[in-house]
Amino acid sequence: MRISTEDKILSNGGPGSGKGTQCEKIVAKYGYTHLSSGDLLRAEVASGSERGKQLQATMQKGELVPLDTVLEMIKEAMIAKADVSKGYLIDGYPREVKQGEEFEKKIGAPALLLYVDAKAETMVKRLMKRGETSGRADDNEETIKKRLDLYYKATEPVIAYYEKSGIVRKINSELPVDEVFAIVEKAIDELK
Ligand SMILES: Nc1ncnc2c1ncn2[C@@H]1O[C@H](COP(=O)(O)OP(=O)(O)O)[C@@H](O)[C@H]1O
Numbered sequence: 001m002r003i004s005t006e007d008k009i010l011s012n013g014g015p016g017s018g019k020g021t022q023c024e025k026i027v028a029k030y031g032y033t034h035l036s037s038g039d040l041l042r043a044e045v046a047s048g049s050e051r052g053k054q055l056q057a058t059m060q061k062g063e064l065v066p067l068d069t070v071l072e073m074i075k076e077a078m079i080a081k082a083d084v085s086k087g088y089l090i091d092g093y094p095r096e097v098k099q100g101e102e103f104e105k106k107i108g109a110p111a112l113l114l115y116v117d118a119k120a121e122t123m124v125k126r127l128m129k130r131g132e133t134s135g136r137a138d139d140n141e142e143t144i145k146k147r148l149d150l151y152y153k154a155t156e157p158v159i160a161y162y163e164k165s166g167i168v169r170k171i172n173s174e175l176p177v178d179e180v181f182a183i184v185e186k187a188i189d190e191l192k
Pocket residue numbers: 013014015016017018019020021022126127129130173174175176177180
């Protein structure tokens with residue numbers, strides 16, 4: 001499956017930076033198909049499948065699930081929406097450079113990477129707050145710390161990897177949600 005470049009936007013950034021929040025607003029305004037790797041994985045866990053049980057254990061530890069699993073899920077979800085999609089907004093993928101390389105090989109190059117950026121301190125605060133109601137097994141102090149460490153080690157290099165192709169737009173996510181979205185809108189509108 002190859003999907004044209006202009007039909008793919010990536011949303012990346014640390015845990016709790018605000019990717020999901022901005023993606024929701026993008027979907028409401030632009031009608032893209034939102035595919036969050038974390039949501040896809042949590043749906044698999046919720047299904048109670050054997051594969052889901054293994055994923056659950058990995059996610060609870062704040063680690064990355066195997067590349068093949070997550071790429072296969074994204075690909076399947078893209079195919080399922082191919083007829084109706086006005087373009088895809090892929091959230092939380094790639095989380096390591098290797099995932100980016102495989103994505104380019106199997107699906108194609110993206111047009112834009114929204115780099116949703118917030119300070120570590122801000123992300124921890126937001127995740128602890130989210131944890132009060134999210135019911136997510138990974139929104140606890142210990143796992144948050146591991147996710148942050150892994151983010152700086154494995155995922156930040158992804159941003160540098162895409163900088164080379166000039167598609168990265170850094171979004172200051174320290175601002176209130178609507179102000180963040182104004183920056184996001186500008187980045188997307190520049191594509192047109
Ligand atoms: N710009 C913002 N200002 C304040 N709180 C925010 C902002 N963006 C997101 N949040 C809050 O931070 C938490 C994490 O946001 P979320 O979108 O789930 O992040 P991610 O998908 O990157 O983990 C949520 O509880 C959300 O309401």
